[in-house]
Amino acid sequence: MESNDQKVFQEERMRGIMKKLERENRVLIADLTKEFNTTSVTIRKDLDILESQGLLKRTHGGAILHKPLFHGLNLNEKEKLNADEKQRIADEAVKLISDGDVVILDSGSTTTQLARNMKNLKGITVITNAVNIALELSASDCEIILTGGALQKNSSTLVGPFADDILRKVSADKLFHGVDGIDYETGLTTPDIIEANTSRVMMQRAGENILLVDSSKFGRRSLGVICQIKEINKIITTKKMDKAEIQKLNEMGVEVVIV
Secondary structure, three states, rough: OOOHHHHHHHHHHHHHHHHHHHHHHHEEEHHHHHHHHOOHHHHHHHHHHHHHEEEOEEOOEEEEEEEOOOOOOOOOHHHHHHHHHHHHHHHHHHHEEEEEEEEEOOOOOHHHHHHHHOOOOOOOEEEEEHHHHHHHHHOOOOOOEEEEOEEEEOOOOEHHHHHHHHHHHOOOOEEEEOOEEEEEOEEEEEEEHHHHHHHHHHHHHHHEEEEEOOOHHOOEEOOEEHHHHHHHHEEEOOOOHHHHHHHHHHHHEEEEEEE
């Protein structure tokens, strides 16, 4: 029978394995035995438990991170999730907006919260493809440019060739955008490939790309790939990162702000 100390050590070891997997997407038993100073039998047991919890998939000599595709939620559902985290992110993001800025706000629940924080700003031009964000700011002093496009009703988002064409005719100081998933190997993703393309066009039109993501988005991936992580400039997040993870992002040229 396992002692309480053994259980504690096992839980800490499995947390360490998962952190390594989130960073590297793949682990080898030989490396884990050295890192955690234990036997291959013990590591195999840990991997079996984590696999039974749906967190990884066993492979020959190790394991890979289990990453089923995320198929998305409608905007109303998103706004109910991690609301406190999204508020903290929006509170930090609004500090980056200066008088006279032209900013692009991509659709999403966190960018919607940022729009609510912007209602008292003056001299700001907002370009957005989100109908709900345009409505949020309609009574503010911000100048609003709403793209055309095909309406995605579940997210109040305008996407497709018409939206992309309008975006290619403007230029902005900053883009604030959220994603459904951020994965170190796949990059930034969203469930809809047409929306992913519109988000890519937004990135091309902004001088600085700022990603707003709560902790739940890391390690998750969806169908439509927007870009690789190295293509953004800054991440504002609530995810608690260790020094190795922050260093990895910094080496990609990405500034990390944890709130």
